[in-house]
Every structure is written in C-alpha cells, then in structure tokens.
Amino acid sequence: xxxxxxxxxxxxxxxxxxxxxxxxxxxxxxxxxxxxxxxxxxxxxxxxxxxxxxxxxxxxxxxxxxxxxxxxxxxxxxxxxxxxxxxxxxxxxxxxxxxxxxxxxxxxxxxxxxxxxxxxxxxxxxxxxxxxxxxxxxxxxxxxxxxxxxxxxxxxxxxxxxxxxxxxxxxxxxxxxxxxxxxxxxxxxxxxxxxxxxxxxxxxxxxxxxxxxxxxxxxxxxxxxxxxxxxxxxxxxxxxxxxxxxxxxxxxxxxxxxxxxxxxxxxxxxxxxxxxxxxxxxxxxxxxxxxxxxxxxxxxxxxxxxxxxxxxxxxxxxxxxxxxxxxxxxxxxxxxxxxxxxxxxxxxxxxxxxxxxxxxxxxxxxxxxxxxxxxxxxxxxxxxxxxxxxxxxxxxxxxxxxx
Ligand SMILES: *Cc1c(COP(=O)(O)O)cnc(C)c1O
Numbered sequence: 001x002x003x004x005x006x007x008x009x010x011x012x013x014x015x016x017x018x019x020x021x022x023x024x025x026x027x028x029x030x031x032x033x034x035x036x037x038x039x040x041x042x043x044x045x046x047x048x049x050x051x052x053x054x055x056x057x058x059x060x061x062x063x064x065x066x067x068x069x070x071x072x073x074x075x076x077x078x079x080x081x082x083x084x085x086x087x088x089x090x091x092x093x094x095x096x097x098x099x100x101x102x103x104x105x106x107x108x109x110x111x112x113x114x115x116x117x118x119x120x121x122x123x124x125x126x127x128x129x130x131x132x133x134x135x136x137x138x139x140x141x142x143x144x145x146x147x148x149x150x151x152x153x154x155x156x157x158x159x160x161x162x163x164x165x166x167x168x169x170x171x172x173x174x175x176x177x178x179x180x181x182x183x184x185x186x187x188x189x190x191x192x193x194x195x196x197x198x199x200x201x202x203x204x205x206x207x208x209x210x211x212x213x214x215x216x217x218x219x220x221x222x223x224x225x226x227x228x229x230x231x232x233x234x235x236x237x238x239x240x241x242x243x244x245x246x247x248x249x250x251x252x253x254x255x256x257x258x259x260x261x262x263x264x265x266x267x268x269x270x271x272x273x274x275x276x277x278x279x280x281x282x283x284x285x286x287x288x289x290x291x292x293x294x295x296x297x298x299x300x301x302x303x304x305x306x307x308x309x310x311x312x313x314x315x316x317x318x319x320x321x322x323x324x325x326x327x328x329x330x331x332x333x334x335x336x337x338x339x340x341x342x343x344x345x346x347x348x349x350x351x352x353x354x355x356x357x358x359x360x361x362x363x364x365x366x367x368x369x370x371x372x373x374x375x376x377x378x379x380x381x382x383x384x385x386x387x388x389x390x391x392x393x394x395x396x397x398x399x400x401x402x403x
Contacts, residue, residue, distance in 0.1 A: 035236025050261030182216025267352025292325025
C-alpha cells in the first residue's frame, strides 16, 4: 500500500484508522487452495474471531470460503453476511449446552470439545451429526518446547479418551461426522505438524462415518524481518499426499478442512495513527499517538511485535523511539524502535493489523473504536464508521438517584 494513499485515507476518514487490502486477502486464500490443489475436496473456514467485520465476511463468502465460529454471536454475524448454515462450523470452548443447541437449531456444523457436552448433546440430538475436537498431545523431540496441543491445554478431548468417545457414540446412537484439531501453536516445523496429523488420522480410523477431517490452523505469517513463516506450499505438497493416502485406506473421499485466521488477514491490514506529542526524557524519546491499547492490544497483551514506520517522513534520518499510546496507564506499542525521524503530526503505520486487532478493540478510556476501510481495485470503501458519543451512551440506562 502506497504511503501517500494511506496518508490521504487518514485525511478522508480520520485517525486512527484500520485499512485492509482485499487483493492481499484473496491472494493468501488462493495460496492455500493452490497448495492443496491435489486434494479432491478442500474446504477453508475463515476464523471469524480474527476480524469479524461483515464486509470482510462477505468477501470470504464470495471466495467460497466457509467460516469457523467460536460464539453464537459469530454464527449470527456469519448468517447476516450471507453464509448458509452448512458453511459454518461452530467450535466453541467451555460454552453451555444451550448455546450449542442454539447453533445446532440454526443448522450449523457443531464441533464439541469435551465429553460432558458430547454425552448430553448426543442424548438429546442423536440425529444431529457432530465433529469432535481432539487434543493430540504431541511434543517435537525429547525436551523440545515446540508442543502441539500440550497435555495441560484446556482445548479438545484427549486423544487417550477416544475409547470413551466411542462409548458415548454407541450409547446415544449419535454420529461423528468430523474429527478436528486446532493446536493453536504456530506451525514452524512442518514435520511436527505432520506428526500431529498422523495421530489425528489414527483416531479418525476409529470412526466409520466421517465426512471431513479438520486440521485447524496455526499457519504463521511473518511479523518482523527474519521471522519464520509457514511454508504453505511445502506443507501442501506433503500433507496432500498423506491425506489422499488416508482417504484411500479409509475407503472414501473425505473433505480436508482448515480454519486459518491470521494467515488470511494479518498482513492485509495496516493501522494508521497520528503522532500527538514527541517527548524527550532522560532515557528515551517517546512518540505518543492518538490511539492506545484500546485499539490495538496485541503488544501489551501478548508482547507481540508490530512493525512501525513513519510514512510521513520515510526518507528521514533514523532515530530510536518508544511508541506509546494515550491511555492513562502503561500503553506501549514498541520500545527502542529505529524509525525515521518523527515529528508531531506525522502518520505512523503499523503492519500486520488485519488479525486480532480491530476485533479486540475496546472503549477503554471512553474512546471511540476506529473506522475501517477496505481497498479493492484502486477504490476505498468505508466498511465501519468511527464511533460517536451515541455509541458510548446507547445501552446506558440513566437514572438519577434522589439522594
Ligand atoms: C483462533 C482459532 C483459529 C485461527 O487461528 P489463527 O492462528 O488465526 O490462524 C482456528 N480455529 C480455532 C478453533 C480457533 O480458535
């Protein structure tokens, strides 16, 4: 995205601002489908929690993607965006049976991650097929830290409990139509992922009426220079072969599913903010922007790195800065960053702002959530308005106690 264009968007729509490049989203989507083109039936379900803005969901619907949802509210947003229920999978964790029933009644594919709910759901709805989320518990090498779905994780039903799942199926007469894992960890090492997949295939053989195998996500994108990212082409080649062989042995063509969030939208997004104040202290130079962790919480919450550039002065002399927000507590986007000279009024651009950025924004300090803009084919489209004071007031029931 061109610097001048981004600056002009902040003039047109105000600051701070989220901007997404539709073409980048489409090309990331196509990279996965091409990498797995030798699989007869492939289905991608975009993970809505990465960014749930309806216009982006509609874009995924156009691409023939399905969606992966983790709350009944995400299911409803998906329906609002035009997804048919069979293209929605509901993969919640720790929600009530009632919430799962609501989703099932809407015709959505249910994915259950604990034995208690599986048993209750199977007892009440033996005719609704469900997918089960398995925790493969795999460690790469002896004492390696690269664990995939580790033993203490709260997610999924332990691979060691497959006999118990089968007993529930027998007792209730329910059908398991899918096997799922989402390790949550970044796929850096393709062999580790292949090993986890092997464990899942082994479990899948135990169920005779499967329609699909869902390998979740974990596709990693680079956040900073030198970051390792998932080599999706290599993974596609290895895994497609293995999956096709599995289908042959299983005796039918199953659908291979993935549910990427970050991989599809992270790099497509930029976050733009203006510098309000440049402040020299005894130890550093702070640049304070017209935003804070209320708009982009990943650095404060996960220690995530988001690359920051001064797009108003890209050729300036480089200096070291701490980029901070305007929230009234520690609110740091990046410490000791080498950035071209920052002047008050400059526009800073944050990379990888498409995933888990707007969707985690809040109104803390009574600030408005930013606007969002989608770029496609040389045009810019406002897809979410900046909030106003009405948004802060709309659910408040104002009473005035007679003291
Ligand atoms: C969050 C989530 C995803 C997406 O993970 P990414 O790292 O963004 O690709 C996929 N599946 C489930 C069940 C999730 O909770």
